[in-house]
Amino acid sequence: MSSQLPIASRAAVRTTARRDLAADRRAVIGVVVVNALAAGAGLVAPWLLGRIIDTIRTGSGDVLGAVDKLALGALVFTVVQTVLSWWALKIGYRFGERTAARVRERFLQRTLALPPRVADHLPAGDLIARGNTDTSLVASTLRSALPEVLVALIHALFLVIAVLLLDLRLGLCGLVCLLGVAAAVRWYVRRARPAYLAVAATGAELADVVASTAKGARTIEVLGLEERRFELTESAIKNSRRARIDALWLRTILFPWSEIALALPVVAVLLIGGALYSNDLISLGSVVTATVYLRQLIGPLDTLMLWIEQLQGAGASYARVEGLADVPADERSDARTDGDRIRVENARFSYTGDRDVLRGIDLDVQPGERLAIVGTSGAGKSTLARLLAGLDRPHTGAVTIGGAPVADLPPDELREHVVLVTQDQHIFHDTLRANLLIAKPAATDDELYAALRAVGADWAQSLDADAELDDASAQQVSLARVVLADPHTLILDEATALLDPRTARQTEQSLAAVLRGRTVIAIAHRLQTAHDADRIGVLEAGRLVELGTHAELVAANGVYGRLWRTWHS
Numbered sequence: 157m158s159s160q161l162p163i164a165s166r167a168a169v170r171t172t173a174r175r176d177l178a179a180d181r182r183a184v185i186g187v188v189v190v191n192a193l194a195a196g197a198g199l200v201a202p203w204l205l206g207r208i209i210d211t212i213r214t215g216s217g218d219v220l221g222a223v224d225k226l227a228l229g230a231l232v233f234t235v236v237q238t239v240l241s242w243w244a245l246k247i248g249y250r251f252g253e254r255t256a257a258r259v260r261e262r263f264l265q266r267t268l269a270l271p272p273r274v275a276d277h278l279p280a281g282d283l284i285a286r287g288n289t290d291t292s293l294v295a296s297t298l299r300s301a302l303p304e305v306l307v308a309l310i311h312a313l314f315l316v317i318a319v320l321l322l323d324l325r326l327g328l329c330g331l332v333c334l335l336g337v338a339a340a341v342r343w344y345v346r347r348a349r350p351a352y353l354a355v356a357a358t359g360a361e362l363a364d365v366v367a368s369t370a371k372g373a374r375t376i377e378v379l380g381l382e383e384r385r386f387e388l389t390e391s392a393i394k395n396s397r398r399a400r401i402d403a404l405w406l407r408t409i410l411f412p413w414s415e416i417a418l419a420l421p422v423v424a425v426l427l428i429g430g431a432l433y434s435n436d437l438i439s440l441g442s443v444v445t446a447t448v449y450l451r452q453l454i455g456p457l458d459t460l461m462l463w464i465e466q467l468q469g470a471g472a473s474y475a476r477v478e479g480l481a482d483v484p485a486d487e488r489s490d491a492r493t494d495g496d497r498i499r500v501e502n503a504r505f506s507y508t509g510d511r512d513v514l515r516g517i518d519l520d521v522q523p524g525e526r527l528a529i530v531g532t533s534g535a536g537k538s539t540l541a542r543l544l545a546g547l548d549r550p551h552t553g554a555v556t557i558g559g560a561p562v563a564d565l566p567p568d569e570l571r572e573h574v575v576l577v578t579q580d581q582h583i584f585h586d587t588l589r590a591n592l593l594i595a596k597p598a599a600t601d602d603e604l605y606a607a608l609r610a611v612g613a614d615w616a617q618s619l620d621a622d623a624e625l626d627d628a629s630a631q632q633v634s635l636a637r638v639v640l641a642d643p644h645t646l647i648l649d650e651a652t653a654l655l656d657p658r659t660a661r662q663t664e665q666s667l668a669a670v671l672r673g674r675t676v677i678a679i680a681h682r683l684q685t686a687h688d689a690d691r692i693g694v695l696e697a698g699r700l701v702e703l704g705t706h707a708e709l710v711a712a713n714g715v716y717g718r719l720w721r722t723w724h725s
């Protein structure tokens with residue numbers, strides 16, 4: 157699946173951000189208050205510098221003593237400002253760490269809560285990109301950018317207020333010149349969100365192509381698709397590169413523009429302040445203080461500019477991480493089964509919504525029956541297996557066990573009725589016990605050993621050993637899980653088809669023990685499997701075109717009869 161996962165809207169992002177801030181209210185208030193104190197303390201030194209100049213120019217009496225006191229005051233307030241700023245940053249960093257952890261946990265919980273049926277159809281690369289790149293960017297922004305931005309914002313605000321209070325004329329002049337910075341930021345912010353969403357989306361597309369190429373390496377090699385995959389990867393790299401260059405281009409405009417705009421207020425205040433001073437309309441100390449304030453403003457504004465880019469990127473990533481909340485949930489009713497009988501009634505299914513790959517299947521499987529499904533590649537065999545196992549639901553018609561829709565059964569109950577066995581079984585990096593308990597959480601150690609013995613896994617000496625297994629042993633563990641789950645029906649889809657011959661032989665022996673006494677629906681890749689079954693269903697282009705015993709189908713001389721004769725001869 158190559159479509160993208162949902163992206164949270166601006167309104168949803170704002171609501172979640174507010175909730176994240178509210179969750180750590182004390183820290184947020186702490187950052188703001190301590191920062192405000194630090195910024196207030198920072199204003200004192202330039203003001204005292206102005207007083208020093210005015211005292212030297214106009215003072216009489218103990219000028220030196222007065223200057224010393226003012227200089228000492230400036231030193232004390234500078235130290236106070238440094239300590240308070242450090243403290244504010246510390247609170248901010250801690251807030252960032254906690255919030256980043258909250259965002260990560262939320263993402264993980266949402267991912268783990270996805271029903272398998274929904275998770276199966278999500279674009280894996282996009283999900284991985286959101287879990288890695290996007291959450292990392294959000295976390296690093298929360299950890300470092302956000303506290304520094306908060307500090308810079310409050311500092312800048314205090315400097316602007318201070319210069320206005322010091323002298324309204326110089327303050328207004330400085331502010332007018334700052335409009336250039338505002339224009340630069342506005343220009344940038346408008347373009348940055350789509351640009352960074354494009355960077356993330358093309359990155360995810362690239363991850364998707366690489367992940368699916370790696371996953372399907374065998375098929376690609378067998379079908380000679382290397383050239384096509386190479387082209388797809390190249391095109392994904394090109395798209396990702398283009399999106400990054402577009403985003404970088406925005407920065408190449410923003411930075412020079414804002415550098416010039418930041419110098420303007422200082423120049424303007426010096427010129428206008430100088431003119432006012434020449435006409436005795438302002439003291440030299442006030443001009444110097446105003447100039448120092450505006451000069452100091454460059455620091456926090458520079459910080460804001462620097463981080464604004466990361467904030468934009470992180471904003472886009474935050475929207476992508478939170479977008480997972482909008483993945484449509486899987487609607488399940490509380491179905492109850494009455495018996496083991498599996499029925500498929502007029503089932504139609506489509507992966508894409510526009511083309512049905514199953515087109516009206518009717519099938520009635522008797523308890524204890526062995527049914528083989530045969531058909532050419534792409535006929536819909538695996539899709540039917542997924543529907544029978546409750547992994548997908550038909551868009552029309554029904555697939556039921558004992559009268560209840562299979563896909564509606566809660567996972568624990570479903571496992572007791574039907575299990576799909578494929579060759580693609582996952583063994584977790586954990587102990588053997590933990591890997592087995594997945595199938596029956598309440599099982600005793602004796603039951604676990606019995607299940608392992610039943611599938612011939614005599615190598616298992618300790619349940620506490622790490623389950624790092626070769627293919628054959630991993631298959632045995634997955635079959636032992638089936639023994640533990642003890643479903644009345646097994647669906648076998650390519651359980652051994654692509655395994656190497658030795659592993660396939662071992663797995664088939666283990667499988668034989670598991671199949672005993674159960675209803676078995678096998679996707680048959682070899683006609684011998686079909687021959688041994690009680691009944692055979694033949695799928696062609698999404699339709700069940702034949703259904704009967706081997707003898708009946710051979711006698712009817714239809715699709716299966718011809719296949720059998722060709723194979724036999």
Ligand SMILES: Nc1ncnc2c1ncn2[C@@H]1O[C@H](COP(=O)(O)OP(=O)(O)OP(=O)(O)O)[C@@H](O)[C@H]1O
Nearest residue numbers: 157507508513531532533534535536537538539540
């Ligand atoms: N995840 C998917 N998204 C879109 N189309 C799919 C998906 N999986 C299968 N299909 C399509 O559905 C059709 C039926 O596929 P299915 O795998 O069920 O066939 P099959 O009979 O099992 O084939 P094979 O023996 O090659 O596995 C095919 O046209 C296939 O391309």
